[in-house]
Amino acid sequence: MSNVTVNVEGKAISVPAGESAAGAALAAGLTHTRVSPVTGEPRAPYCMMGVCFECLMVIDGVPSRQACMVPVREGMRIERQTAVEVWK
Amino acid sequence: MSVSCDLLVIGAGPAGLAAASTAAKRGVDVTLMDEQVAPGGQIHRAMESRAFKAESVSRADDERGVALVAEFRASGSRYQPGTQAWQMQADGKVYVTDGARARVITARRVIIAAGAIERAVPIPGWTLPGVMTVGAAQIRLKTITYKPPAETWLAGSGPLLWLYAAQVIEAGGRIAGILDTTPGSNRMRALRHIGGALGHVAYLKRGLTLQRCVRAAGVLVVNHVEALEARGEGCVQSVRYCVKGDWREAPAALLLLHQGVIPHTHATRALGAEHHWNVLQRCFVPNLDSWGNTSIESYAAAGDCTGIVGAEASLLQGHIAALEAARALGKLTPAQRDELAAPHFAHLWRHLAARRFLDALFAPRASLLNPADDVVVCRCESVTAKQIRDAVVLGAMGPNQVKAFTRCGMGPCQGRLCGLAAAEILAAARGKSMQETGVFKVRAPLKPLSLSELAALEE
């Protein structure tokens, strides 16, 4: 399988082409991928299949993307969702 | 941009792929849409890009998956991957989005094959990073051959625990241990259904082979685990578990939970189709006739979203629903449909009889379904079991009132994950049955949409 280079929290990382953005974030060593807007606790992907919405991240500048459902693309920017982003 | 078709199939797992292929073969104009980027569903995930080993523990599944996907690719069906439905209407209009643009698909018939999700059974600390489902880890194994860290614990009950452990071992990885919460009394209950299981010995054999393979690799297996807790600061660092009232603790880098699977009924519920409580499987399932027709005209359902039947039976249900669609669309007479469906029904009954044995054997431990007050149930809104119980004291009668009182189920996942867990707590607090209690109403949009996605719809 070919590899793709993405940018996770400002750090370039090479991941297999079949990986999801959430998987890339975990592979980059992020323990948490968002902060709960309700409690401020760190949260991380839980189901990896589109059910739990714990994987909401900022992808290419767009907040609240379901990172486990987004396949990686060359040069993709993947960032933690830290602020209390409102559904847009 | 809008599309119209005779038959829209939602979901590209075994049921959806079989339905699309069979209907297309009968001259039906089929569109198949799926959330994932490649066909196969969860079981046959990344089927076309995975490397196979001839002697794999999942070989039979893999071979079936490859054939199913190839047949679908050759069927002439239109395929729309990476697409989610967010509103379904009784008039056959289905609103979808690919994450960038919303569109409408108009179909004369719809088959919903949304598959299964893992049953969420909240434990203390399950919101910590480093706690995931076994299914989540298996998805990573299938897509990128990800091996978990050495201090990985599997906890819960069900065949997937053993399958995943065996797959990790096969991939050269390690598992620290399996904490099995299956109640000992399940065995006696399961034996009542042994007759059906003997009609399909493959299920039994397969389960035993997996368990043997895992034990032979020296994985620690702790039976009769009564309670679980994830602990850590900022991420999981250890797992605590209780056997016969005695608590133990072990370091953990990854804790994978699993309590079986339940039908993914978000779509059929949003549609407004009638559902009922399945006692043996402890979940809500849509009311269907033998062809898979729901209570909503022109909408059918097939596969695990109709009740957990497994991959092979899902495929059969997909064929059956497709033949019925072909009949409804005038491509088959009722007599032709019946004749073509007869062998599928015969196989299906055998699978369903065997399934009852598995359902009873892996029924979740009752005490785990009623977690302590301080356990977070709704992860999105951080609503605890106590808040749900307090809502009952304040007069909440059903799940929708609990939602209004507490915000439980109101976050981005819309109760997909916590719905059943919250209903279990509510039913126990009110001393009512699950049938009486029900689950959250699902309202459109089924997934959060951005304004720019919606704007595309008007063009």
Ligand code: FES
């Ligand atoms: S990890 Fe559950 S929806 Fe993405």
